Amino acid sequence: MHPLRKQRLQLVILLVVATSLVVGLVLYMLRENGNFFYTPAEIIGGEAPRDVYLRAGGMVVDGSLQRAEDSLWVQFKVTDGIETLTVEYSGILPDLFAEGEAAIASGIVDDNLVLQASEILAKHDENYTPPEVADAMNEAYKQKQENKEGSL
Amino acid sequence: MARQMDSGFLAWLRRDLLLAWRRRGEVASPVLFFIMVSTLIPLGLTPESTRLAEVAAGMVWVMALLATLLSVDGLFASDYQDGSLEQMLITPQLLPLPVLGKITAHWLTTGLPLTLVSPLLGLMLSLPAAGFIPLLWSLALGTACLSLIGAVGAALTVSLRKGGLLLTLLVMPLYMPVIIFGSASVSYAIDGINWLPPLAVLGALCAAAVALCPLAVAGALRATASN
Amino acid sequence: MSLSSSSLLSIENLAFERDDSRLFDGINLTVNGGDILQIEGANGSGKTTLLRLLTGALQPSAGRINYQGQPISENRYDYLADMLYIGHQPAVKLNLTAEENLRWMVASAAKSNRVAVADALAEVGLAGYSDIPCYTLSAGQHRRVALARLLISEARLWYLDEPFTAIDKQGVSLLQSCLQHHVAQGGLVVLSTHQDLALNNVRKYNLLSRAEYLV
Amino acid sequence: MNLFSDWTWFHRLGSPRWFYQNSGRWLPWLSVVTLVVLATGLVWGLAFAPADAKQGNSFRIIYIHVPASFLALAGYYIMAIAGAVGLIWKMKLSYMVMKSAAPIGAVLTFIALFTGAVWGKPTWGTYWVWDARITSMLILLFLYAGVMALQYAYHSVDAASKAGAILALVGTVNIPIIYKSVDWWYTLHQPATIKLTSAPSMHPDMFQPLLVMIAGFYLFYALVLILQTRNEILRRERNTSWVRELAAAKMTTNTIANEAKSE
Numbered sequence: 001m002h003p004l005r006k007q008r009l010q011l012v013i014l015l016v017v018a019t020s021l022v023v024g025l026v027l028y029m030l031r032e033n034g035n036f037f038y039t040p041a042e043i044i045g046g047e048a049p050r051d052v053y054l055r056a057g058g059m060v061v062d063g064s065l066q067r068a069e070d071s072l073w074v075q076f077k078v079t080d081g082i083e084t085l086t087v088e089y090s091g092i093l094p095d096l097f098a099e100g101e102a103a104i105a106s107g108i109v110d111d112n113l114v115l116q117a118s119e120i121l122a123k124h125d126e127n128y129t130p131p132e133v134a135d136a137m138n139e140a141y142k143q144k145q146e147n148k149e150g151s152l
Numbered sequence: 153m154a155r156q157m158d159s160g161f162l163a164w165l166r167r168d169l170l171l172a173w174r175r176r177g178e179v180a181s182p183v184l185f186f187i188m189v190s191t192l193i194p195l196g197l198t199p200e201s202t203r204l205a206e207v208a209a210g211m212v213w214v215m216a217l218l219a220t221l222l223s224v225d226g227l228f229a230s231d232y233q234d235g236s237l238e239q240m241l242i243t244p245q246l247l248p249l250p251v252l253g254k255i256t257a258h259w260l261t262t263g264l265p266l267t268l269v270s271p272l273l274g275l276m277l278s279l280p281a282a283g284f285i286p287l288l289w290s291l292a293l294g295t296a297c298l299s300l301i302g303a304v305g306a307a308l309t310v311s312l313r314k315g316g317l318l319l320t321l322l323v324m325p326l327y328m329p330v331i332i333f334g335s336a337s338v339s340y341a342i343d344g345i346n347w348l349p350p351l352a353v354l355g356a357l358c359a360a361a362v363a364l365c366p367l368a369v370a371g372a373l374r375a376t377a378s379n
Numbered sequence: 380m381s382l383s384s385s386s387l388l389s390i391e392n393l394a395f396e397r398d399d400s401r402l403f404d405g406i407n408l409t410v411n412g413g414d415i416l417q418i419e420g421a422n423g424s425g426k427t428t429l430l431r432l433l434t435g436a437l438q439p440s441a442g443r444i445n446y447q448g449q450p451i452s453e454n455r456y457d458y459l460a461d462m463l464y465i466g467h468q469p470a471v472k473l474n475l476t477a478e479e480n481l482r483w484m485v486a487s488a489a490k491s492n493r494v495a496v497a498d499a500l501a502e503v504g505l506a507g508y509s510d511i512p513c514y515t516l517s518a519g520q521h522r523r524v525a526l527a528r529l530l531i532s533e534a535r536l537w538y539l540d541e542p543f544t545a546i547d548k549q550g551v552s553l554l555q556s557c558l559q560h561h562v563a564q565g566g567l568v569v570l571s572t573h574q575d576l577a578l579n580n581v582r583k584y585n586l587l588s589r590a591e592y593l594v
Numbered sequence: 595m596n597l598f599s600d601w602t603w604f605h606r607l608g609s610p611r612w613f614y615q616n617s618g619r620w621l622p623w624l625s626v627v628t629l630v631v632l633a634t635g636l637v638w639g640l641a642f643a644p645a646d647a648k649q650g651n652s653f654r655i656i657y658i659h660v661p662a663s664f665l666a667l668a669g670y671y672i673m674a675i676a677g678a679v680g681l682i683w684k685m686k687l688s689y690m691v692m693k694s695a696a697p698i699g700a701v702l703t704f705i706a707l708f709t710g711a712v713w714g715k716p717t718w719g720t721y722w723v724w725d726a727r728i729t730s731m732l733i734l735l736f737l738y739a740g741v742m743a744l745q746y747a748y749h750s751v752d753a754a755s756k757a758g759a760i761l762a763l764v765g766t767v768n769i770p771i772i773y774k775s776v777d778w779w780y781t782l783h784q785p786a787t788i789k790l791t792s793a794p795s796m797h798p799d800m801f802q803p804l805l806v807m808i809a810g811f812y813l814f815y816a817l818v819l820i821l822q823t824r825n826e827i828l829r830r831e832r833n834t835s836w837v838r839e840l841a842a843a844k845m846t847t848n849t850i851a852n853e854a855k856s857e
Contacts, residue, residue: 002456004246004456006159007159007160007245007246007249008246010159010161010249011246011248014252014362015363017359018359018360018362018363019359019363021355021356021359022360022363025353025356025359026352026353026356028348028349028352029349029352029353029356049344052343052344052345092719093719094719095716095719096717121718167483170475170479171472171474174474174475174512175474230472233468234468234469234470234471234472234473235466235467235468235470236470236472238436238464238466238470239464239466239470239484242434242435242464243459244455244456244457244459244460304760304761304764308757308760308761309744309747311748311753312747312748315747318743318744318747321736321743322740322743322744322761324736325737325740325768325772326764326765328729328733328768328772328776329768329771329772329774329775332775333775353778364767368760368763368764371681371756372756372757375753375757375760376748376753376756376757397750397752398751398752399751399830399831399833399834400833
């Protein structure tokens with residue numbers, strides 16, 4: 001074989017192997033990449049891992065917000081319509097955080113099934129609900145309906 | 153007596169390895185830098201092992217990045233000065249192949265040693281036990297990416313007298329995904345999450361860099377080194 | 380066209396400009412096996428640039444270079460494999476020994492003979508130095524290492540940029556006999572130098588006047 | 595016989611002189627249209643669009659922020675495409691466009707980041723979040739800076755152009771990767787749910803002026819790019835006869851005007 005053609009072949013083989021590796025690895029990543037978002041029901045039900053950083057979200061329950069008098073510590077409850085999860089957080093809440101609105105808390109679930117949040121995010125547009133919250137709540141609502149029908 | 157020649161990959165790889173062996177003191181300096189700076193972290197940040205453990209993965213990764221950056225500057229510099237680069241540009245071989253040979257030699261002499269000493273650093277920074285294997289794997293793949301991407305920057309700045317700082321500016325933004333997925337795979341392992349997905353992405357980045365960076369380097373060398 | 384197609388190397392209407400300023404244009408040359416072409420011209424007239432255009436490291440702004448009647452861009456591999464270029468810098472690695480350097484240069488060249496490395500070094504007067512790293516050698520000796528390539532090379536086209544710099548008298552006569560031998564075997568030499576060569580059949584080409592004359 | 599006869603328009607387009615003369619004819623029109631569109635969008639957006647129910651008047655910064663972000667990103671691709679065209683077809687004008695696009699893009703990126711930070715404070719309670727979009731905008735700024743720095747580092751214009759083009763192309767590969775990597779990184783450590791209001795969910799009264807502003811920014815970008823490129827053409831072609839003639843003509847009209855004044 002002409003040496004130039006041989007080199008071109010080597011280069012092409014390198015490119016083909018590299019491209020297939022990229023595709024394969026990305027596909028693996030997409031398949032394996034778990035969802036780190038959990039609904040309150042999943043956390044209370046014990047489906048979510050403990051001592052692992054995760055995110056949970058739902059509607060902030062009306063009247064559940066408690067503030068400490070001497071610090072920035074707050075406690076509130078979020079619900080997905082099935083279960084309520086207690087969230088504790090120390091820090092300034094975002095301005096758009098409000099009871100009856102959706103919020104997302106990131107942190108670690110402790111042994112008492114309380115989410116010790118290191119970050120709280122509120123949705124900031126009335127037309128916009130985080131899709132995973134919306135999905136989770138719709139799912140939960142459906143299940144609830146089914147359960148109700150089942151019990152009847 | 154004309155003979156078939158190889159693609160230039162092995163020839164340049166062998167030569168750069170031999171050269172590195174001849175100046176092993178110099179080649180060891182990124183590794184020394186890597187170790188020295190990590191002794192500063194407990195002094196500067198906190199000697200408390202629980203807090204160190206939190207930042208260990210990220211710190212090791214940032215230092216590996218800086219150490220690679222230190223050495224990648226010289227990847228083409230001496231070849232440019234003594235005329236070897238000129239000879240490389242006029243060999244009949246397809247330029248990406250000798251370029252890949254040089255980059256491989258660079259990784260074998262910087263990235264690989266950094267990877268091999270990283271467990272020591274992990275110990276010094278009280279990295280949790282679960283993080284060691286991912287640290288090794290992610291550094292092995294990640295430093296290869298760093299060498300490949302850094303080579304593009306080195307080629308773009310080879311004919312400039314003060315290319316070092318500019319190289320940093322050019323290359324740093326491109327290093328971003330590598331450091332994210334590299335440190336992510338370690339911290340995932342520590343948090344008890346499946347750490348293979350970020351490692352897979354790192355592998356994908358590495359494969360893409362192997363395919364694309366030698367082409368970019370070849371283009372950059374042709375564009376700048378001959379002027 | 381028919382004339383140039385039979386020649387080993389022909390340059391047609393070659394021009395080079397850098398950053399929109401024209402270094403030279405309208406260069407027409409034909410060089411055949413057995414020719415020594417000496418490029419002349421004041422400093423900055425473009426001797427090195429012309430040689431580097433010949434190596435293909437630089438692209439001409441206009442015109443073309445033909446190898447055996449075909450543009451070099453069309454048979455790049457064969458052309459480069461048949462070419463040997465020694466530039467201003469001798470491409471000698473200071474941390475390698477003379478022998479390692481030479482072996483490396485030979486390995487990266489397409490047409491060359493591997494076994495003759497030690498003989499070649501002896502012939503350029505570096506017999507006792509083959510095991511010593513090159514940083515202990517002088518600039519002239521570095522050039523001798525590079526020139527030892529000529530003794531091994533089987534390339535027909537030799538492009539030499541100021542090959543006589545830093546070489547002593549003995550080295551100059553060695554190099555000249557080497558060139559003589561090469562063209563006698565049907566090779567071709569294009570070199571730039573200010574030195575008058577003690578060789579017959581040298582053609583000179585002056586870049587500034589663009590005139591060619593036989594010495 | 596002439597293989598490239600169909601390509602003459604392309605090569606004419608690539609001629610700096612042709613571009614300079616024709617763009618000169620279009621410039622006044624373009625600037626008037628740009629001014630009108632921008633003014634309409636600004637007055638509409640700032641004075642007539644209703645205030646947001648939650649954010650009040652602070653949301654109005656989107657009329658600057660969103661178009662600037664759009665153009666910052668689009669500008670990078672324009673720059674990279676110009677560089678690629680230069681590399682492939684060896685077209686000088688294209689390199690000039692690339693060089694001119696870099697500082698404009700950098701300024702727009704900076705405006706996007708700055709307005710984003712100002713907006714972020716009342717909305718999210720922080721000036722800066724390491725969110726995918728924000729981080730990749732910051733990286734975009736660095737990439738622009740790199741291309742600009744390379745242009746200035748080289749004495750040789752040819753080398754600077756080619757090196758800048760290669761860097762810009764490498765950057766285009768990286769922007770999506772960076773975006774994806776930060777986004778993905780956040781799915782664990784920070785939510786990616788912080789996103790700009792997705793446009794279609796906006797009320798039409800707010801959305802229409804935004805569209806006008808985006809159109810205005812595109813026009814403005816084109817205008818500034820053409821002006822910058824014209825400067826670059828004059829600078830690089832200053833030794834050619836047509837630029838000399840142009841300068842000489844300008845000089846005589848000026849002296850005539852001055853003489854007329856002094857009389």
